[in-house]
Amino acid sequence: MSSMTETTSAANDERSRKLTAGISEGQLLEVSMGPHHPSTHGVFRMDVVLDGERVVKLKPVVGYLHRNHEKIGENNSYLASMPYTDRLDYLCSLTNNWAYALAVETLAGIDVPERAQYLRVITAELTRLQNHSSVIGFLVQDMGASGTPLMYAFREREKILDLFESLTGSRMMCNYMRFGGCRIDLPAGWLDRAKKVVAGFPQFLDEYENLLGTNEILMARTQGIGALSRELAINAGVTGPLLRASGVNYDIRKVDKYGIYDRFDFKVPLGDNGDVYDRYMIRILEMRESIKILDQAMCDIPPGPIMDPKAKIRGFRPKAGEAYGRIEAPKGELGFYLISDGSGNPYRYRVRPPSFVNLTVLEDMCIGNYIADTIAILGSIDIVLGEVDR
Amino acid sequence: MTETIDQIFVILKHWLVGHVPTAVEPIVSELLSVVPIILLFPLLFALITVMERKGLGRIQNRYGPNRVGPCGILQPIADGIKTLTKENIVPHSADKVVHLLAPLLLVMATFLGYAVLPVGRNMVAANMDAGVLFFFAVGSMTELSVFMAGWSSRNKYSLLGAMRAIAQMISYEVPLILSSVTVIMAAGTLSTVSIVEQQSGYTGIFPHWFVFTPWGFAGFVLFMIAATAESNRSPFDLPEGESELIAGYYTEYSGFKFALFFLAEYLGMMSISGMAITLFLGGWAAPLSFLTWIPSYLWFFGKLFFFIAGFIWIRGTLPRLRMDQLMNFAWKFMLPMALINLVTAGVWRFMPTGILRWLVCSAMVVAPYVLLGRGFMLGKRLEKRTYRFAD
Numbered sequence: 218m219s220s221m222t223e224t225t226s227a228a229n230d231e232r233s234r235k236l237t238a239g240i241s242e243g244q245l246l247e248v249s250m251g252p253h254h255p256s257t258h259g260v261f262r263m264d265v266v267l268d269g270e271r272v273v274k275l276k277p278v279v280g281y282l283h284r285n286h287e288k289i290g291e292n293n294s295y296l297a298s299m300p301y302t303d304r305l306d307y308l309c310s311l312t313n314n315w316a317y318a319l320a321v322e323t324l325a326g327i328d329v330p331e332r333a334q335y336l337r338v339i340t341a342e343l344t345r346l347q348n349h350s351s352v353i354g355f356l357v358q359d360m361g362a363s364g365t366p367l368m369y370a371f372r373e374r375e376k377i378l379d380l381f382e383s384l385t386g387s388r389m390m391c392n393y394m395r396f397g398g399c400r401i402d403l404p405a406g407w408l409d410r411a412k413k414v415v416a417g418f419p420q421f422l423d424e425y426e427n428l429l430g431t432n433e434i435l436m437a438r439t440q441g442i443g444a445l446s447r448e449l450a451i452n453a454g455v456t457g458p459l460l461r462a463s464g465v466n467y468d469i470r471k472v473d474k475y476g477i478y479d480r481f482d483f484k485v486p487l488g489d490n491g492d493v494y495d496r497y498m499i500r501i502l503e504m505r506e507s508i509k510i511l512d513q514a515m516c517d518i519p520p521g522p523i524m525d526p527k528a529k530i531r532g533f534r535p536k537a538g539e540a541y542g543r544i545e546a547p548k549g550e551l552g553f554y555l556i557s558d559g560s561g562n563p564y565r566y567r568v569r570p571p572s573f574v575n576l577t578v579l580e581d582m583c584i585g586n587y588i589a590d591t592i593a594i595l596g597s598i599d600i601v602l603g604e605v606d607r
Numbered sequence: 608m609t610e611t612i613d614q615i616f617v618i619l620k621h622w623l624v625g626h627v628p629t630a631v632e633p634i635v636s637e638l639l640s641v642v643p644i645i646l647l648f649p650l651l652f653a654l655i656t657v658m659e660r661k662g663l664g665r666i667q668n669r670y671g672p673n674r675v676g677p678c679g680i681l682q683p684i685a686d687g688i689k690t691l692t693k694e695n696i697v698p699h700s701a702d703k704v705v706h707l708l709a710p711l712l713l714v715m716a717t718f719l720g721y722a723v724l725p726v727g728r729n730m731v732a733a734n735m736d737a738g739v740l741f742f743f744a745v746g747s748m749t750e751l752s753v754f755m756a757g758w759s760s761r762n763k764y765s766l767l768g769a770m771r772a773i774a775q776m777i778s779y780e781v782p783l784i785l786s787s788v789t790v791i792m793a794a795g796t797l798s799t800v801s802i803v804e805q806q807s808g809y810t811g812i813f814p815h816w817f818v819f820t821p822w823g824f825a826g827f828v829l830f831m832i833a834a835t836a837e838s839n840r841s842p843f844d845l846p847e848g849e850s851e852l853i854a855g856y857y858t859e860y861s862g863f864k865f866a867l868f869f870l871a872e873y874l875g876m877m878s879i880s881g882m883a884i885t886l887f888l889g890g891w892a893a894p895l896s897f898l899t900w901i902p903s904y905l906w907f908f909g910k911l912f913f914f915i916a917g918f919i920w921i922r923g924t925l926p927r928l929r930m931d932q933l934m935n936f937a938w939k940f941m942l943p944m945a946l947i948n949l950v951t952a953g954v955w956r957f958m959p960t961g962i963l964r965w966l967v968c969s970a971m972v973v974a975p976y977v978l979l980g981r982g983f984m985l986g987k988r989l990e991k992r993t994y995r996f997a998d
């Protein structure tokens with residue numbers, strides 16, 4: 218990994234040199250975009266060197282939101298870290314919960330009851346819907362569409378957040394999953410409401426696609442911009458919609474079949490160009506697949522317990538060992554790596570955040586493009602700084 | 608009676624001027640023309656900001672301001688008080704004099720344009736022979752003040768915004784003026800008042816507006832595209848480019864200086880819309896002959912609001928272009944189209960009236976539109992894509 222990063226960085230330096238050949242230092246403009254900038258999605262900074270409007274060099278600077286997440290995890294009991302995982306990718310707390318629960322369950326060998334598995338799939342796919350809809354909204358907003366697409370996307374997101382609130386008590390910091398199941402069962406009528414929301418979702422997607430998918434300005438701004446090659450995407454460890462937009466068939470739901478994903482019939486949309494437009498469309502198509510999964514899961518969900526009766530909540534001490542639990546979070550592969558020394562808290566608690574790894578290819582995609590493209594490319598990566606900086 | 612209502616402001620002015628000593632008569636007369644403009648258009652600006660925020664709100668399925676006054680219509684007053692009481696921050700290394708002058712010059716330049724806009728029959732502050740020329744001359748002063756703002760702020764975003772603004776405004780000024788030259792050719796005059804008067808006749812019930820000719824329609828569309836770019840409105844709002852350049856050339860402005868930029872943007876939008884109305888849409892003339900009993904100034908402001916609503920609608924709808932796409936559009940599409948349109952206007956002028964004239968001139972507009980459009984999209988390969996699915 219480290220040698221790989223060095224090669225990309227050297228290649229990027231070479232590209233920068235080519236772009237600045239014959240231009241004196243004084244003609245270049247170095248702009249520090251961020252950490253306070255409307256489009257960096259939080260406290261993220263890009264040190265950009267510009268030749269006119271063209272980006273010749275870009276260095277991402279992260280760490281403004283660092284809050285010792287992993288060290289806190291080592292000093293907390295296993296369960297006490299669960300609410301902290303909500304704050305990683307604060308748009309998708311439920312998938313964070315699941316990845317952490319999966320890691321601990323692998324570590325301690327806990328089974329999850331049938332109903333809880335279905336609940337996890339339903340909440341995770343709803344999370345994917347709300348994350349992707351807000352991301353495409355933000356992306357078009359970053360391209361200057363003054364809020365309209367964003368508000369349309371947020372309207373749908375609100376409906377899902379309302380469902381989360383009535384299920385878990387919180388809209389964004391859900392803290393829903395436990396080792397061996399879920400915290401609370403569905404309230405009365407929740408499933409019907411969820412079915413109604415999901416049934417209305419394709420209409421929103423159709424509307425969105427019709428209004429924007431063929432908009433000439435949007436196509437001109439996104440097609441062929443920030444193309445990420447298949448090889449680089451694989452080498453840099455990029456995951457999620459970004460990787461699939463570059464044409465790599467890799468979806469952990471299909472690869473690992475964690476939980477009960479082998480029971481559902483869904484497909485993995487793949488792009489061929491790996492540009493911003495592909496990433497935008499792949500997300501829309503993924504939402505359509507998520508709706509399929511949700512329809513099946515909400516139809517099939519069996520009655521039963523939601524917690525493994527053998528799972529211990531208090532005095533939980535897994536035997537010494539290590540485990541890596543990973544899931545397909547909306548942003549990519551989210552993994553938790555835990556080492557237990559047999560005590561009540563993990564010896565090592567490591568997070569593999571998808572958006573941090575995806576961010577490493579930002580410079581490769583941006584060099585040679587215009588400054589306005591940089592914003593669109595950054596928006597298409599879909600970062601959340603809570604997860605990047607931890 | 609209709610005549611009196613139509614001319615009520617003119618009559619009032621003459622009556623007032625008649626009461627002052629002869630020595631100060633010219634000054635009072637001028638003041639009575641200027642003061643209403645300076646009062647009325649900022650008031651309209653206040654009305655339009657609330658209209659825009661509520662309109663955008665509706666487009667974006669939210670409410671917009673609805674707390675201050677009934678239905679939020681007093682919002683601009685609250686905004687005004689807020690901007691007036693905000694701290695005036697000048698960057699430490701800024702060129703303080705230029706930093707102060709830029710917004711003042713901008714507002715002054717945009718106000719000057721109103722001098723030649725006939726807002727009603729006999730209602731124009733200065734009936735110049737070279738009215739259109741004057742309008743565009745003072746209009747280009749805004750570029751200077753925008754650059755002053757960007758340069759003096761000593762901020763990289765401001766500088767980038769100013770660079771964009773200069774490039775954009777100068778590029779779009781060319782098709783803007785070329786498309787209005789067609790009207791000048793047809794009317795044979797540069798005076799805004801006589802341009803409107805030539806359009807105020809009727810055939811049957813239909814008016815003689817220049818927009819109802821092939822070249823006039825093409826010119827009008829070109830003019831409005833260029834006007835959107837000139838007034839830095841979406842989708843050509845690159846100089847401000849909020850998601851890229853924070854606020855572009857006025858990043859470093861706060862308090863009332865910021866409000867002045869805001870005012871100038873809307874004043875510019877109104878004045879360029881007013882010019883479009885004057886040139887192509889018959890100024891204060893009624894759209895149908897039996898509607899002439901409605902006072903002329905109401906027609907002018909009605910049309911103005913129609914344009915503003917269009918601007919708001921476009922702002923709520925389209926994403927922003929990129930700088931190179933914007934420039935390509937100006938030089939590779941707008942400019943040739945405007946030049947060909949000049950020829951079309953000439954052909955229209957010298958061909959005998961009849962159906963043949965319509966056919967020839969329509970072809971002269973449509974053919975270059977199609978061909979230039981094809982050429983412009985050449986090699987761009989923008990398409991709706993299909994995606995493959997893996998199991």
